[in-house]
Amino acid sequence: MASIPTPPAEPSDNPDSYVGLDSEAAERLARERGWSTVRSLPPGTIITMEYRAGRLNFEVKDGRVARAWKG
Secondary structure (H helix, E strand, C coil): CCCCCCCCCCCCCCHHHHCCCEHHHHHHHHHHCCCCEEEEECCCCCCCCCCCCCEEEEEEECCEEEEEEEC
C-alpha cells in the first residue's frame, strides 16, 4: 500500500504582513520565508476554492498587494 503524501510545510507567517508591499517584493519575501507556491491575482479573479498547504495568494491592485491569504 502506498504511503499518504505529506503536504508541504506552511511557514509560521502572517499573510497580513504583505499588504501594501510592492507585488514583486512581496513575492520574493514570501519565497524567502518558505512559501512553496506564491500566486498573484488581479482583483475579482475567479479561482477554485481548494486549499493548498504551502501556498500564499496575493490580490494585486496597481502593483501593490491589497489582500493576502493562505491556501
